[in-house]
Amino acid sequence: MPKGLTFLPTLAVVALMAMPLAAETKPDADTIVATVNGEEITLGHMIVARAALPQQYQQLPDKVLYDAILDQLVQQSLLKQSRGNNIPKHVALALENEKRSLLAADMLEEIMSTVTTETAIQAAYDTKYADGFGGEEFNASHILVESEDQAKAIKAELDNGADFAATAKEKSTGPSGPGGGSLGWFGKGAMVPEFEEAVLKLKPGQISDPVQTQFGWHVLILNDKRKSKAPELAQVQEELASEIQQEAIDARIAELTKAGKIDRIQIEGLAPDVLRDVELLQE
Structure with missing residues (x-):
């Protein structure tokens, strides 16, 4: 029995009457497939129940699903009826x-x-x-370190003329470090919000103040920007x-x-x- 179709053990007494269709009758959503103590279960009920199953269970043979779903609806009807009119607050x-x-x-x-x-x-x-044209694209590089103090010290070095790529190769802890910190071209939404916000404020060639993200502290430079082709x-x-x-x-x-x-x-x-x-x- 599939895990997604968990049914109760067979009950001793099930007041169930099948409603056979005449050969020439075309079934529809209101076609009654069973009654439980006078309460109708329709083909529509079964179709909705099947559609709600996880996809892997919908791949089961139709005969298996038909019988299993009908059994489930019958048992649910019996249990529901056994409560009478006593509907718990949380259920209502x-x-x-x-x-x-x-x-x-x-x-x-x-x-x-x-x-x-x-x-x-x-x-x-x-x-x-x-x-x-499409949206803007950006070409940026960054240096990633663990602390704000480290990022501030690197920013000071860069402001004093240090080469960005060389500094990234020496001090960046990110995977782009060996490549001089280059991130290549990317569009909006490609980077985490704090990083993207910093990029959007820069002009080509400008270096940012330290920026904190979930990955650590960044110092970044906007190398260039362009409009992407539509x-x-x-x-x-x-x-x-x-x-x-x-x-x-x-x-x-x-x-x-x-x-x-x-x-x-x-x-x-x-x-x-x-x-x-x-x-x-x-x-």
Whole structure:
């Protein structure tokens, strides 16, 4: 039995009645495949359950999945019914959250599918790359050391005329040190934020003050910068589609927020760490 389809042991009594289809009847999502004490399980329930399985389990033979999923839904129905109307608070809240999430996600899918057309993507491409160029690219070198004091001392040496590449070969602890600290050409987003921010402030030939990142302390020089050649549409199609979709989502949410009546209630004495208090869910 696949780990992702964990079912309870066979129960002694299962009030299950199969509903055979007439040969000429075409099944649909509302087709009843079983009843459990009068509660219907439909083909739609089974299709949704299968779609939610991890991908590796969806590769199992259809017969195996059909029987296993139906068994699971039957057993879940029996257990659910055994609770009667006694729904725990945390379950009721989780169901409300899940319904809210699923409906919101479905609305997002509708928004995205509506705006993501070939015409819209082409228009976005023409606008973004109208001049035939892409974003800026930078050619930089750096010297990486462990402490701020070391970085300051190196900066002072460079300001006094020391050769950057030679100093990098001698003192940089980074993998680019043997190559004179050269990082080659790179675009925005390729480097960690603190490093990129420092690069953007420099002019070609200028050396930065010490910059701290998660890797240590850097002294860097901007060797040159240029505009990259505009990419082919096929290379950025997915990126443009994502941008179009996000813009449409942001616009729709802003529209709904403006039209809606939203009251964020300030509760005196309520601290953010209240979210950790799971005992509040106990009835």
